Amino acid sequence: MTRSISKGPYVDPRVLKKVLGKRPEETGVIKTWIRRSDIAPEMVGFTFGVYNGKTHIDVLVTEDMVGHKLGEFSPTRKFLRHGGKMQKEIDQKKKESEIAAAKTAKASVDTKKK
Numbered sequence: 001m002t003r004s005i006s007k008g009p010y011v012d013p014r015v016l017k018k019v020l021g022k023r024p025e026e027t028g029v030i031k032t033w034i035r036r037s038d039i040a041p042e043m044v045g046f047t048f049g050v051y052n053g054k055t056h057i058d059v060l061v062t063e064d065m066v067g068h069k070l071g072e073f074s075p076t077r078k079f080l081r082h083g084g085k086m087q088k089e090i091d092q093k094k095k096e097s098e099i100a101a102a103k104t105a106k107a108s109v110d111t112k113k114k
Contacts, residue, residue: 038068041063045060048070
């Protein structure tokens with residue numbers, strides 16, 4: 001749920017203090033644990049290391065991100081893949097195509113040697 005218009009966006013003062021008066025080229029990755037902070041226009045161009053509960057994920061802030069939260073760009077859950085019969089068939093086709101590509105590459109190397 002978004003904040004009311006009368007309150008305005010919430011930009012954490014600690015994050016804003018690290019950005020104000022500095023240039024993105026000179027500043028490295030700014031590590032932060034504050035996922036709830038909104039992205040302000042002053043943050044555009046900076047790279048933030050946003051903590052996802054395990055590691056800091058680098059997030060390069062662009063103009064399209066203004067108004068969103070920092071935590072939106074640092075997922076906390078790792079998607080592995082969907083399972084089931086359909087996924088097994090896709091994996092099987094991929095494996096077969098890799099084997100076929102390897103065989104053709106080996107055949108072309110063998111013909112070049114002769």
